Amino acid sequence: MAFIDRVLEQPSYGWVNENGDLSKPKASQIFKEFFFRLNVFSNKKNWLSFTSWMMIVCLAVPLCFFIFKYFTFGLLFIAFAYSMIVMGSHGTVWYHRYCTHRAYKFRNPVWRFITQNITLKIIPEEIYVISHHVHHAKSDQPGDPYNAQGGFLYCFLADVNHQAIARDMDEQTYKRCVKLMQHTGQVSNSYLRYQKWGTLACPLRTIAGILLNWGFWYLTFYLIGGHALACTLFGAAGFWAVGVRTFNYEGHGKGEDKRREGTDYNQADMSVNQVWPGIVAGEWHNNHHLYPKSARSGFLPHQLDLAWCYIKFLHLIGGVTEYTDSKKKFLKEYYQPYKLAQIQPQPVLVK
Template sequence: MAFLDYVLQAPAYGWKDSHDDVVKPTSSQIFREFFSRLNVFRCKTNWLPFVSWLKVACLAPFFFLFLFRYMSLPLLGVAFVYSMIIMGTHGTIWYHRYCTHRAYTFRNRFWRFVTQNLTISVVSEELYVISHHVHHAKSDQPGDPYNAQCGFLYCFLADVNHQPISKQLSECDYRRICSLMKPAGGKGNSYAGYLKWGSYTNPYRAILSWLLNWSFWYLVFFLLGGNALACCIFGAAGFWAIGVRTFNYEGHGKGKDKKRKGTDYHLQDNSINQLWPGYVAGEWHNNHHLFPRSARSGYKPHQVDLAWCYIKMMSWVGAVSSYKDDKKRFYQRFYRPQ
């Protein structure tokens, strides 16, 4: 079996049936798997997906404080910009184009650290990176951790049900995990640590990093605008943390082939280009599946790509030392402007 066939922890309902067709679990099966994998008392190797949703739970009070105590039109505008544009674009810049696809390189660790912590920390690099490699290898096929053909819940709860790495990898396979996680920086578990915690990420370092990141940003926002601004932005981060879990379902046509001629050029899966994710986060998803290692995915004149703007700006100031841009290849192979 190829490494990406077994690198993720298979759900109890499996990836495919005896006929090699994708398994489409019922809602009750999905929820049963979800709560089982959140149970850290039953098994401590469930800690990473548990912390993933613990962050969401911790952001919820800020959201409700903002909603019922501090709400105002100016702060609502701030919340919109932070959740939809800043958090979304940062996700594309950091998790997607850098940590997973290595579409660009930083000049040094300092700029990598700055970019990693540009926003409130919500998403685990490990849960995102490894599963996303599998997603590209098996897009819309059995084994795709967020296969839109299996329904909304399958995608929405994927970070718990389908994205954690297998707990039974050999030492050789674990070294491959370490290689895939190298761009994210930081020190991962040894193989013995992986066997103990079921993850590349060390829980103590992860929790310390989380607390430092949130403390820093809460202090910054409090100094700028008091508890009102801090609750506004932390609440906005919580809103994004829920919303981003819907993207892969929408970005793959809700499980149906919704590609449009002249708009979507990658025909091997159901990924589609959408205006909203494209404009607010630089996520022109079909373009990305066409050239996954490109630091730019907005190729046509109307396809604004804020993530690419950040990467290009960082290149101008010397913080990014190299990047890959496939716009020319896209024009040569697929698009001739009128």
């Protein structure tokens, strides 16, 4: 089997059914798998998925404080901006374009550390990065960890059910996973410790990093606006953490072909350009699947790309040394030929 076929832990219901098509589990099967893989008491190798969802549970507390104690329309606007724009753009900048696709390079680890921690830390890099490589290799095919054709729950709970790395890799395969994560700054487990914990990430380092990040940002928000602002922004981050799990279901047409001529130029999968994720997070998804290693995916004038704005700003001040920008290539290879075809007269058939 190829590396990409064996790098993720296959769910109990499998990637394919007996006919070789996508296995589409029932809701009961998905929930059963979800709680089985969250049970850290029966298997300590479930610690990373458990930690990821415990963060969401913890963030529900400040969200409740915001709603029931500190709510004002001003704070609601701040919460909206932080969850949709700040957290959304950071997810694109850090997890998507840097950690997975290496679309740009930092001058040194200091700039990388700043970018990594410029918002609340919510998603462990390992869960996102390895599985996202598989997603691009197998988009909308069996084995895609968040295949929209599997349904909403298939995608929404994919971080637990489908995105964990395999726990039975040989040493050479494991080293390839480590290599995929090296540029992110993560200090990965040795192969022996991987066999114990089932992850690249070290539990102590991971949890300590989350606590330090959360402690720094709560203190910062508190000093600016007291517990009201801190609870507002922590709650907003939790809201984003839940909402982002719906993105790939929507971003791949809810399992249907919703691509539009003149808008979605990539025909290799079902990804679509959506206006809202594009505006608030720079996630023009069809463009991204067309040029995944590009630091910019908003190629057209109306496609605002705030993630690209951050990367370009860092480049201007020296924090980023180089980047890949596929805008010119997109215009030359797709947009201009399409526009030219629209204005050329169509041949008239003579009977």
